[in-house]
Amino acid sequence: EAGVAQSPRYKIIEKRQSVAFWCNPISGHATLYWYQQILGQGPKLLIQFQNNGVVDDSQLPKDRFSAERLKGVDSTLKIQPAKLEDSAVYLCASSFLAGVSYNEQFFGPGTRLTVL
Amino acid sequence: SQQGEEDPQALSIQEGENATMNCSYKTSINNLQWYRQNSGRGLVHLILIRSNEREKHSGRLRVTLDTSKKSSSLLITASRAADTASYFCATDNVDTGRRALTFGSGTRLQVQP
Secondary structure, eight states: OOOOEEEOSEEEEOTTOOEEEEEEOOTTOOEEEEEEEOTTSOOEEEEEEETTEEEEOTTSOTTTEEEEOTTSSOEEEEESSOOGGGOEEEEEEEESSSSOSSSOOEEOOOEEEEEO | OOSSEEEOSEEEEETTSOEEEEEEOOSOOSEEEEEEEOTTSOEEEEEEEETTOSEEEETTEEEEEETTTTEEEEEEOSOOGGGOEEEEEEEEETTTTEEEEEEOOOEEEEEEO
16 A cells, blocks of 8 residues: 655755645554654654644644644645744554554654755 | 653664663553654654553563553564664543553664664
8 A cells, every 4th residue: 555645855945935845644543743853863743633633732832833733635735934843744644543542553754854 | 751661762872782761751651552664764663562461572572561650661672774763652531531642752773884
């Protein structure tokens, strides 16, 4: 089966500019996650969707980050305006079961963002 | 330390040797998972161990879990150069009911051929 797709793979922008990332999860997966991974650190959850509803966005900097999953399938994560500290890899993941933690998450290749 | 903190931060071994990395966490958990990340790529799920399990095997991987000490270990036996990667443990949080996973900062394993 096809894996989690993300685009673009790389993005370089200047601070205060806007950027958007796209994710298409594995078909049939109800839960979609966006993570931020800063160099040398583990992934940090930004937002979790179950179908098209938000389950957890407690760590999303809502003044500049937004995300949507309108039809419960693909998702977009936006940063506006970007700051230098937003330089990171943005990972999208999906899992089949909704509402439980004992299920495997499948990760996409990530988008590497550099903010200059 | 953070929830899901790995130790050591970096490990270098020769091919054929065993590699052991540890993870400590702070809260009550339903399960603990280990993931591998090759350089510049996404994470790959390796193994999940539930809170009522003490040991689990998968191929060359052996995971242990000690909920009384809030710690886990991942053993990779007969390592190969292809095992070179970063390894992360991830946990949920029963105390807060948060089902999303919290990842540690990882152990970077280098296997010398």
